[in-house]
Amino acid sequence: AQSVAQPEDQVNVAEGNPLTVKCTYSVSGNPYLFWYVQYPNRGLQFLLKYITGDNLVKGSYGFEAEFNKSQTSFHLKKPSALVSDSALYFCAVTNNAGNMLTFGGGTRLMVKP
Amino acid sequence: EAQVTQNPRYLITVTGKKLTVTCSQNMNHEYMSWYRQDPGLGLRQIYYSMNVEVTDKGDVPEGYKVSRKEKRNFPLILESPSPNQTSLYFCASSGQGNQPQHFGDGTRLSIL
Numbered sequence: 001a002q003s004v005a006q007p008e009d010q011v012n013v014a015e016g017n018p019l020t021v022k023c024t025y026s027v028s029g030n031p032y033l034f035w036y037v038q039y040p041n042r043g044l045q046f047l048l049k050y051i052t053g054d055n056l057v058k059g060s061y062g063f064e065a066e067f068n069k070s071q072t073s074f075h076l077k078k079p080s081a082l083v084s085d086s087a088l089y090f091c092a093v094t095n096n097a098g099n100m101l102t103f104g105g106g107t108r109l110m111v112k113p
Numbered sequence: 114e115a116q117v118t119q120n121p122r123y124l125i126t127v128t129g130k131k132l133t134v135t136c137s138q139n140m141n142h143e144y145m146s147w148y149r150q151d152p153g154l155g156l157r158q159i160y161y162s163m164n165v166e167v168t169d170k171g172d173v174p175e176g177y178k179v180s181r182k183e184k185r186n187f188p189l190i191l192e193s194p195s196p197n198q199t200s201l202y203f204c205a206s207s208g209q210g211n212q213p214q215h216f217g218d219g220t221r222l223s224i225l
Binding site (some may be wrong): 004006009032034036044045046092096097098100102104106 | 117144146148153154155156157158161163169171172203205209210211212213214215216217218219
């Protein structure tokens with residue numbers, strides 16, 4: 001069975017500082033990895049994905065994520081956080097069959113001015 | 114505008130009264146899915162559909178039914194709702210299951 005772990009329920013960071021939101025996964029076959037963001041009273045919005053290729057992927061709103069196969073991790077990063085980045089972030093995994101998508105429990109990012 | 118539309122957005126009902134949450138997408142996507150979101154548990158997949166007339170169970174299918182008679186619609190049916198089905202539900206679609214999904218804005222169900 002596939003699984004995703006987001007070890008931090010909440011991450012606090014000051015505006016302008018770099019941020020990292022952690023994600024580790026387990027899946028059979030080649031991983032397809034995603035990050036989504038959820039703002040209050042809204043559905044999830046796609047941020048970025050890793051399928052194959054460069055281990056550093058760039059996405060929307062200045063976010064990027066680093067794929068590490070040996071550590072089975074896919075951490076979300078941003079060089080300089082904005083207050084508007086405060087939201088709930090979800091990591092998700094599937095494989096090339098693409099039938100089931102498994103989400104982590106979510107990490108709340110709080111960026112303080 | 115490309116979108117996934119769910120209805121209703123909010124519903125309070127009672128145990129045992131059958132209900133249907135509709136989901137429609139206008140992107141001609143083959144893959145559609147239902148999730149429930151509960152605090153601390155993230156999103157858990159209820160059912161998914163790879164194409165018309167093709168549906169399969171996700172991680173938490175008990176107490177739910179789905180159908181996919183048309184490509185654009187994927188309703189979620191609770192035949193006999195119970196309080197443990199009180200949750201926030203999301204419908205999503207994508208071209209294929211391993212592509213980024215487009216999510217609806219959610220349906221908050223309260224079963225009393």
